[in-house]
Amino acid sequence: MQKMPAWADVVLIPLISLLLAAILSGLVILAIGENPWEALKLMISGSVGSSYAWGYTLYYATNFIFTGLAVAIAFHSRMFNIGGEGQAMLGGLGVAYVCLFIPWPHWSLALIGATAASALFGAAWAALPAYLQARRGSHIVITTIMFNFIAAAFLNYLLVNVLKPMGAMDPATAKFPAPTHLPSLHDILGAFGIPFSKAAPANVALLVAILACVGVWLLVWRTRLGYEIRAFGHSESAAKYAGISPTRIIMLSMLISGGLAGMMAINNVMGEAERLVLNSTEGAGFIGIAVALMGRSHPLGVFLAAILFGILYQGGAELALWTNIPREMIVVIQALVILFTGALDNMVRMPLEKLFLALRRGQTATTAGE
Amino acid sequence: MSTPAIELKGISKAFGPVQANKDISIRVMPGTIHGIIGENGAGKSTLMSILYGFYKADAGEIWINGKKTEIPDSQHAIRAGIGMVFQHFKLVENFTVLENVVLGAEDGALLRPTLARARAQLKKLAEEYELNVDPDALIEDIGVGMQQRVEILKSLYRQADILILDEPTGVLTPAEADHLFRILESLKREGKTIILITHKLREIMEITDTVSVMRRGEMTATVRTADTSPPELAELMVGRKVLLRVEKAPARPGDKVLEVRNLSVTDDKGVKRIKDISFEVRAGEILGIAGVAGNGQSELLEALGGYQSATGTILVNGQPIDLTGSKSDGRTRRDRGIAHVPEDRQREGLIMDFQAWENVAFGYHHRPEYQKNRFLMDHAAMKADCERKMERFDVRPPNPMLLAKSFSGGNQQKLVVAREIERNPDLLLVGQPTRGVDIGAIEFIHQQLVALRDQGKAILLVSVELDEILSLSDRIAVMFDGQIMGERMPAETTAKELGLLMAGIRGEAA
Numbered sequence: 001m002q003k004m005p006a007w008a009d010v011v012l013i014p015l016i017s018l019l020l021a022a023i024l025s026g027l028v029i030l031a032i033g034e035n036p037w038e039a040l041k042l043m044i045s046g047s048v049g050s051s052y053a054w055g056y057t058l059y060y061a062t063n064f065i066f067t068g069l070a071v072a073i074a075f076h077s078r079m080f081n082i083g084g085e086g087q088a089m090l091g092g093l094g095v096a097y098v099c100l101f102i103p104w105p106h107w108s109l110a111l112i113g114a115t116a117a118s119a120l121f122g123a124a125w126a127a128l129p130a131y132l133q134a135r136r137g138s139h140i141v142i143t144t145i146m147f148n149f150i151a152a153a154f155l156n157y158l159l160v161n162v163l164k165p166m167g168a169m170d171p172a173t174a175k176f177p178a179p180t181h182l183p184s185l186h187d188i189l190g191a192f193g194i195p196f197s198k199a200a201p202a203n204v205a206l207l208v209a210i211l212a213c214v215g216v217w218l219l220v221w222r223t224r225l226g227y228e229i230r231a232f233g234h235s236e237s238a239a240k241y242a243g244i245s246p247t248r249i250i251m252l253s254m255l256i257s258g259g260l261a262g263m264m265a266i267n268n269v270m271g272e273a274e275r276l277v278l279n280s281t282e283g284a285g286f287i288g289i290a291v292a293l294m295g296r297s298h299p300l301g302v303f304l305a306a307i308l309f310g311i312l313y314q315g316g317a318e319l320a321l322w323t324n325i326p327r328e329m330i331v332v333i334q335a336l337v338i339l340f341t342g343a344l345d346n347m348v349r350m351p352l353e354k355l356f357l358a359l360r361r362g363q364t365a366t367t368a369g370e
Numbered sequence: 371m372s373t374p375a376i377e378l379k380g381i382s383k384a385f386g387p388v389q390a391n392k393d394i395s396i397r398v399m400p401g402t403i404h405g406i407i408g409e410n411g412a413g414k415s416t417l418m419s420i421l422y423g424f425y426k427a428d429a430g431e432i433w434i435n436g437k438k439t440e441i442p443d444s445q446h447a448i449r450a451g452i453g454m455v456f457q458h459f460k461l462v463e464n465f466t467v468l469e470n471v472v473l474g475a476e477d478g479a480l481l482r483p484t485l486a487r488a489r490a491q492l493k494k495l496a497e498e499y500e501l502n503v504d505p506d507a508l509i510e511d512i513g514v515g516m517q518q519r520v521e522i523l524k525s526l527y528r529q530a531d532i533l534i535l536d537e538p539t540g541v542l543t544p545a546e547a548d549h550l551f552r553i554l555e556s557l558k559r560e561g562k563t564i565i566l567i568t569h570k571l572r573e574i575m576e577i578t579d580t581v582s583v584m585r586r587g588e589m590t591a592t593v594r595t596a597d598t599s600p601p602e603l604a605e606l607m608v609g610r611k612v613l614l615r616v617e618k619a620p621a622r623p624g625d626k627v628l629e630v631r632n633l634s635v636t637d638d639k640g641v642k643r644i645k646d647i648s649f650e651v652r653a654g655e656i657l658g659i660a661g662v663a664g665n666g667q668s669e670l671l672e673a674l675g676g677y678q679s680a681t682g683t684i685l686v687n688g689q690p691i692d693l694t695g696s697k698s699d700g701r702t703r704r705d706r707g708i709a710h711v712p713e714d715r716q717r718e719g720l721i722m723d724f725q726a727w728e729n730v731a732f733g734y735h736h737r738p739e740y741q742k743n744r745f746l747m748d749h750a751a752m753k754a755d756c757e758r759k760m761e762r763f764d765v766r767p768p769n770p771m772l773l774a775k776s777f778s779g780g781n782q783q784k785l786v787v788a789r790e791i792e793r794n795p796d797l798l799l800v801g802q803p804t805r806g807v808d809i810g811a812i813e814f815i816h817q818q819l820v821a822l823r824d825q826g827k828a829i830l831l832v833s834v835e836l837d838e839i840l841s842l843s844d845r846i847a848v849m850f851d852g853q854i855m856g857e858r859m860p861a862e863t864t865a866k867e868l869g870l871l872m873a874g875i876r877g878e879a880a
Binding site (some may be wrong): 222223224227228230233234235237238240241242243245246349357360 | 386475675676677696697699700701703704710712714717718719720721723724728731732733735736741745746747749
């Protein structure tokens, strides 16, 4: 028996959660003596009010699509991949090596090479936790968290001691050569005669992210592997009965997950920074968890949730820039959204389900009465 | 006429749009055993849960000993003198019997005086009702029959006058069930009132004084047991006439399809679950494996089905199959012509959150007929296949888009049976084919199994329902403690003899 219509599950619950988070955030802003209405207006205009604002929002959203898809695909096999952060960092390393040490003739070829390298490095970083889970039963949550720290320390070492150009003060790689520079949305849209801000960092990686959404959708719902991943995620005992190997599914789903997280690097490292810096991921790996939760592990949901978090990120940055609301407060607002949409899902769901049941019973009673 | 011990007046309860109980009224006289019989999902358990305070009725009244009583939770039920023995026992495994009995009924901060009082009380109860248990034994060390007695003792210790037993014989050997019935008789003599919930007609006829039949949330009849008969009760339960016995021609066994030689299975904890067993199944026959649940039958099915590694030799059509390694999985077994209707359709046979059409390919999802090209599966073909199977096996509602969990137990089982039988296997493994399945569907599934046998296929049937084993099998092997205690022909044996073998007692004939 369906407790409530699908549209309520997909649309209504996130909207109500968002509204609750907004109200609570408003109260917090009110408490520190700022005007929540003004803050909201600033956030919106700062994130979607101009093509410059959109350029930043979409740039952040691109990161979140990749990490959100990474968490989502792992969720389907009931693996909780918290290691998106570390996998994305390693993806950055892959991009850096490919861009610095291979003389690419054209950006399109460089993009293909970098995508492959970033996915490979990210997947490699997920492989060991996946193996430990599949063969040794070490919990994937614990190991992937640990691997985030190892990745950060590892990159720190490489950037300071190995990859930093001679004489430079900054723990970062050299600037990538010009043929690897990706076209920005300004360049792409300009080709069609559509004006778009030149300064914003959104770039062709957004299109790769959208392709990844389609790819993940096909994989999960149209292929045998996706079928097996979902079956395993729903019931391990049934999967064994059907001859589906748990080891194989855990390994494959985590490798794909790590690969997607790693692919984020083509956006932030290759598309934006055009070199590898310390802490290039800026927490996007963790935001991916909230994005996947809010997007119900569905690529379309992940896409929409990533745009929303892009708005929050960019709007929050604007808020910190133009008002007296401290930066920390922006983090509080983002945390509230994550809390309500991710963790407190049932708080909204239960009353809503009851409401729909009551409505339906009312309907059946009337039809019976007629 | 004295006041009834329990009287329910117009009880109704709905879960969403589903009306689980519809205006139910019963009167149970003190000192009687009252049976409630009905198919799965008829509303028996809901009714008892209302009486025990787990659910609140939407409408209706509960009267206990002539007094209107509100039962908002189980504490109130206990205070009103109601005790409940659940189908799945609620015992703490690593506590002793005594500790389990007092759990939740401690009368002070210190445990010792309570335990001393309970010990004395338990001794008295044991003498009165033949309820012998060792108060200092750990629950995990005693058998299920004994555990059930602990549950009954728990209720009696809390001064229950009314005892509700939910499917109490499901896990018992016939001998243990007889013992239970003797206990119930002596409780009845002492003036206790007993409500027995079951789907087994035989138990109703054997022990109850009155019986109520439930169907689709309604009480269809309440009759004196002496005035009714099993066929009449079955008809009241299902709403139409049913065949209680399977009609089948004598088997014509052919070549050996399955040969098992010296098979042993050791589980993850290092416990030997199957000890060096050998048997064979021929084409065109049904070999029934009888036994009390937990004596190695599940492991046998898992080992044959390809998800439990084993040692020994298994030959299928004369060719050995791998028992360990990557070629011992379910997919390889299916390719070798072994189909499997597993014991637990909800945990193994189906993905409950998949739609019916996705489940129809489950285990066979690699087969070419479900592929559109090298990469993508052919959803249209899967849906069409599901529709065809639903029609042939009369699955209701015949809608491939419904989630597996939204079908009734019987229809879920029909989906699994359809998937496995339609593969035209050489060997069909069947575990508990009719557990939690309504009588109408039981009849249908049994007919399908016999039809498959008559096509010359080999069938290995594992069931804890002795009646099912006796009526379907062409040969019967009894398992106890991981061993085969003996083989019998159904015509030459009795439930009593099989019951002894199931309890590990070998007759002189063996």
